[in-house]
Amino acid sequence: MSTTDKDDELTRRQFLLLAGRSAAGAIALGARPGYGDDQPDAAAGEAAQAADRGAARSPVSFVVNGQARTVSVEPRTTLLDALREELGLTGPKKGCDRGECGACTVHVDGRRIVSCMALAAMQEGKRITTIEGLERNGQLHPLQSAFIEYDGFQCGFCTSGQIMSGVAVIEEARAGWPSAATLDVTRRFGVSDLTKAEIRERMSGNLCRCACYPNIVDAVAQAAKSS
Amino acid sequence: MHPFSLSSTEDPANAIAAHARDSQLAFIAGGTDLLGLMKDRATFPDRLLDINRLPGMAHIESRPDGALRIGALARMSDVAADLQVRQRFPVIAEGLLFAASGQLRNMASMGGNIMQRTRCAYFRDDDDAPCNKRRPGSGCSALHGINRNHAIFGWSEACVATHPSDVAVALAALDAFVIVRGMGGERSIPFTDFHRLPGSTPERDNVLERGDLIVAIEVPARPEGRASHYLKVRDRQSYEFALVSAAAAVATNGRQISSVRLAMGGVAHKPWRLSAAEAALRGVSLDDSDGLKSAIAKSFGDARPLAHNAFKVELAQRVALRALQTAGARA
Numbered sequence: 001m002s003t004t005d006k007d008d009e010l011t012r013r014q015f016l017l018l019a020g021r022s023a024a025g026a027i028a029l030g031a032r033p034g035y036g037d038d039q040p041d042a043a044a045g046e047a048a049q050a051a052d053r054g055a056a057r058s059p060v061s062f063v064v065n066g067q068a069r070t071v072s073v074e075p076r077t078t079l080l081d082a083l084r085e086e087l088g089l090t091g092p093k094k095g096c097d098r099g100e101c102g103a104c105t106v107h108v109d110g111r112r113i114v115s116c117m118a119l120a121a122m123q124e125g126k127r128i129t130t131i132e133g134l135e136r137n138g139q140l141h142p143l144q145s146a147f148i149e150y151d152g153f154q155c156g157f158c159t160s161g162q163i164m165s166g167v168a169v170i171e172e173a174r175a176g177w178p179s180a181a182t183l184d185v186t187r188r189f190g191v192s193d194l195t196k197a198e199i200r201e202r203m204s205g206n207l208c209r210c211a212c213y214p215n216i217v218d219a220v221a222q223a224a225k226s227s
Numbered sequence: 228m229h230p231f232s233l234s235s236t237e238d239p240a241n242a243i244a245a246h247a248r249d250s251q252l253a254f255i256a257g258g259t260d261l262l263g264l265m266k267d268r269a270t271f272p273d274r275l276l277d278i279n280r281l282p283g284m285a286h287i288e289s290r291p292d293g294a295l296r297i298g299a300l301a302r303m304s305d306v307a308a309d310l311q312v313r314q315r316f317p318v319i320a321e322g323l324l325f326a327a328s329g330q331l332r333n334m335a336s337m338g339g340n341i342m343q344r345t346r347c348a349y350f351r352d353d354d355d356a357p358c359n360k361r362r363p364g365s366g367c368s369a370l371h372g373i374n375r376n377h378a379i380f381g382w383s384e385a386c387v388a389t390h391p392s393d394v395a396v397a398l399a400a401l402d403a404f405v406i407v408r409g410m411g412g413e414r415s416i417p418f419t420d421f422h423r424l425p426g427s428t429p430e431r432d433n434v435l436e437r438g439d440l441i442v443a444i445e446v447p448a449r450p451e452g453r454a455s456h457y458l459k460v461r462d463r464q465s466y467e468f469a470l471v472s473a474a475a476a477v478a479t480n481g482r483q484i485s486s487v488r489l490a491m492g493g494v495a496h497k498p499w500r501l502s503a504a505e506a507a508l509r510g511v512s513l514d515d516s517d518g519l520k521s522a523i524a525k526s527f528g529d530a531r532p533l534a535h536n537a538f539k540v541e542l543a544q545r546v547a548l549r550a551l552q553t554a555g556a557r558a
Contacts, residue, residue, distance in 0.1 A: 056232070075233035075275070078262075098263055099331055111304075111333045117259050118334065121233050122277050165330065172329070177308040180324040180465065185313045186557075204465035205328020 062126045064089070065133025073120045080104045082120035083130060091131035091160040095207070102206030105161040105168075106130045112168035114205070131160035134167065142226055143167050146219035154210035162206045166220040169202045170194070170227055194224045228265045235277035239408060239440060242278055247410050247438025254278045254440070256300055256336035259327075260343045268353045269344070269361055284442055287312065293448025296406075299338030299441040303394070304329070306337060316446060317557065318455035318474050322397035325459045328466050338441035341395050341405065341421065344432060345496075346468050347377065347388035359385045359429045367429075375535040376470065379543070380495040386429030387533060390422060390497050391468050397457055398444060399498035400474040400490035406443040409436060415445070422497030429496070451476035451488050454558035458550040459492070460542065469493035471543045473550035479558040482512045489523075489551065494543055501526035501547065513555040516548070523547050 057072040064087060071086040080097075083089045083106070092115055095103035099117040106115045107129040134141040143166050146152070153159040173194045178185040181201035182193070199217045208216065233255075236242050246252055251273035255261055264270045278284075284300040287309050295316065297306055306312055307323035327335065349356045349368035357366035369377055369387050377387040395418075403418040422433050435441075446452075455476035461467040472492035478485050487508045489501040507522035523544050530540045 075231055076228045098266060099259055099328075102328065102330060105330055112330050113334050114259075114328075114330045117262050117331075119233065119255075119258065119262070119275075122235075122255075122258070122279070169329065172304075172308075175308070176310075177304065178313065178320065178324060179329075180321070182324075185317050185320045185324065188310070201465050202329055205330045 058121065060121050060124050062123050062128055064128045065130060071120065075119065075121055077120045078116050079106070079108075079118040079120045079123055079128070080115035083115060083128075089130050089132050092164075093157055093160060095157070095161075100207075101158070101161075102165055103158050103161040105164040105206065107164060107168060110171070112165050129164075131164055134163070141167065143170070143219065143223040146223045146226075147216075150215045150219040150222065151212070152216045152219040153208075153212055158206060158208045158210075162203070162208065162216055165203060165206045166216070166223065169199065169220060170224045172202070173198070173224065174227075191224055191227070194221070196221060199224075228262070229268075229271050231265075231271075231273055231275055233275045233277065235280055237280045237282060239281050239442070242276060242281065243408060243410060243438050243440050245276055246440065249274060250437065252276055256339045257302070257334040258339075259331050259335045260339055264344060267351050269351060278440070289315075295446040295448075297337050297444045297446070299336060299406075299443055301337050303327070303332040303335045303337065303340060306394075307332065314453070316397070316401065316449075316452045316455060318397040318400065318452075318457045318476055318554070319394060319446070321457035322394035322474060325457060325472075326393040337394075337444055340392055341398070341444070342433070342441070343391050345388035346391045348373075350388060359425075360388065361430075363428070363430045369533075371534070373535060374533040376468070376493075377533055377536055378495050379530045379532045379536060379539050380499050381424045382496065382531070382533075383425045383427065383429070385427055386425035386496065388425070388429070388496060389493050390432075390495070392498075393457065393459060393469065393472060393492060395422070396472055396490050396492035396498045397455075397474040398446065399500055400455075400476055400488040401446050401449055401452065402488070403444055403446045405441055406445055407435065407439050408442050409439040413442070418444075419498070419500055425496045432496075449476065449488070450478040451486055454478065454554050455488075456550050456554040456557065458546055458553065460546050471539055471546050473543070473547045474498075475547070475550035475554040477513075477551060477554050477558055479513065479555065482514055484508050484511050484513060484555075487551065489526075489547055491543055491547065494539060503528075504547070508551075513552065513558070516552070519548055519551060520544070523551075 059070050059072050061070040073082050093103035095101035097116045099114040104115040105112050108126050173191045176189045178189045179201050181198045196217050199220045253272035255275045284298040286298045288296050303323045307320045313320040350358045350360050356368040378389050398418045405416045405421045457474050459469045459472040469492045474490045476488040487505050491499045504523045504526040507525045511518040
């Protein structure tokens, strides 16, 4: 594909944005008031009033993938939405939006968290890493390479969350953290204790509807061994 | 989520005063339970006060008298990883590690953990099924609805939900204390008195009042601490709430039980202490499984299962027995 063709073409993301707007429009015309919205219909008046307060945006500054960034957010904006909508970092995915699926996993100050359950405005001064910030000098992170080598995905929707979680799992093991799969929590834990049973337990906050779990576990095990 | 305002403070006195005077204000620390409730439209605070910058509240320390003090802002994963916690009170570390996911444990605070609200599906249902916790007086959908996951002890017609926290079960077994600062100063609440049974006011999960801030959880030195274990049985092997769980801690003289602490999760609106069983277990040998079994049964005479959860009565006794035996193996 030539550069010109690419520039003329709708990007996948632009297409999805447009399609999403059309879909939202269709729903808004539908019979079920409040559907797809955050407010129950009965509370709409109250919500409109409160919106004045809630909509007040304020700046928050953090370091994302090594770069200092400032974004203007509403108090209710999640870190996930700020990353995706304000900073265009669409690696973290919105799956369940309840902290249950792990597709939105990012690192904050070196720790894995679910960014859909964190408010952006509470991240002032934090150091945030998304899947986009994992490579170094054009080299994939060893776990990214292992996912390719072990075929750790099919549709790919959960993959960035899986990889961000897996990178942290290896770090947590190195720091000596036990898990629910650890037979004796009173003993020190090391990265060499990171069996497949341990990896399965530690990765349980990341769902994969394609069920690539065996390959994901193999990829994490390989990256842990080579780390 | 509904619109709300957000501010933060570094002064506990400010936090306490703001919470006392403003009934629409909620503290937020990790936010993993609160934001879920807000997204499910189960709660609508107008104002959130971020308490993460309150000083000195994230420490985990051993006191000279052997007590363990866990700051309310300490994260679940930090407490679970702490080697002193793991060695002196393995039941606490295990209670934490069997809860939630790695990501959520990195976010969730200890104070927030014990403030969690129930996971009863009717309570969380944003189609507004009747629920006395969500809308007092609207009725309980679970009482004659799907109640497989619900309580077998201590429930009322108003509410049959169970408390979701795992570590709270361990803390109840160990007779920990919740250290609270409020408008009248600091006080220490025995852990087993902290959570409430539903009675006629199930919307109140615990005994805290407006203006109360949990600052720490204290676990006194316990001779049973080291030989302790948390066992959780659930429909999924990981990242799932308990059907039934047990925290057991035991001190022995040879193989004979000299003192024991037993509490259960997934069976009541609060962590459920098996006091009658504890009394009956004293003097029984850890090798006498029939003796252990019949002593544990003494706490199940008043079990009141619902339509779908009679299996919990038997399951809970087996889980208590196995937790006790595993704890005993550490003695």
